[in-house]
Amino acid sequence: VQLVESGGGLVQPGGSLRLSCAASGFQFRHWYMRWVRQAPGKGLEWVSMINPTGTTTTYADSVKGRFTISRDNAKNTVYLQMNSLKPEDTAVYICNANIRWADHWGQGTQVTVSS
Numbered sequence: 001v002q003l004v005e006s007g008g009g010l011v012q013p014g015g016s017l018r019l020s021c022a023a024s025g026f027q028f029r030h031w032y033m034r035w036v037r038q039a040p041g042k043g044l045e046w047v048s049m050i051n052p053t054g055t056t057t058t059y060a061d062s063v064k065g066r067f068t069i070s071r072d073n074a075k076n077t078v079y080l081q082m083n084s085l086k087p088e089d090t091a092v093y094i095c096n097a098n099i100r101w102a103d104h105w106g107q108g109t110q111v112t113v114s115s
Contacts, residue, residue, distance in 0.1 A: 001025040001104040003095045008109030011085055015113070019080040021095030021106055029073040031099055035080045037091035038108070047093070050078065063089075085113045 007019040021033070035047040048059045048069040057069050068081040078095060092108040 001097065001099065003097060003104060003106035005093065005095050005106045005109040008093060008111045010112045010114065012115050013085060013087060013113055015085050016081070016083045017085065017111060019082065019093055019109060019111070021078045021080075023076045023078070023095075023097065026097070026099055026104075028076040031097055033069075033071060033078040034096040034098075035069060035078075035093060036096055037089075037093045037111075039088075039091040042091075044094075045091070048080065082111070085111075087113045089113050 002024045004022045005019060007017060009017060011017055030052055032049055032051055034049045036044050037047050038044050046060055047063055048067060050057050050069045050071055054071045059067060066084045071078045090111060090113050092110050094108040095106040097104045
């Protein structure tokens with residue numbers, strides 16, 4: 001299983017970024033996918049989840065209405081569109097797949113929201 005995130009960077013408050021997570025080594029279309037984040041000096045925070053078909057999504061209250069998770073099963077990729085970014089969104093964003101009760105993680109992509 002391999003998960004490779006991309007799309008992070010430095011953005012001003014109010015700006016937008018789109019993160020991608022390219023998956024390989026498993027049947028992507030069969031599994032839920034999640035985004036989590038880790039802010040400096042803090043633990044992991046769950047951000048969002050999407051079901052295998054992309055028809056059901058859930059979000060943490062802290063990002064609801066600003067972030068959108070989606071997936072392209074033909075490309076084995078899950079996305080996180082982040083709008084109206086705030087300084088408190090600064091974190092390493094990590095892609096997660098729980099496959100047969102085993103968690104798999106990407107290396108993460110840094111998102112910094114600062115003026």
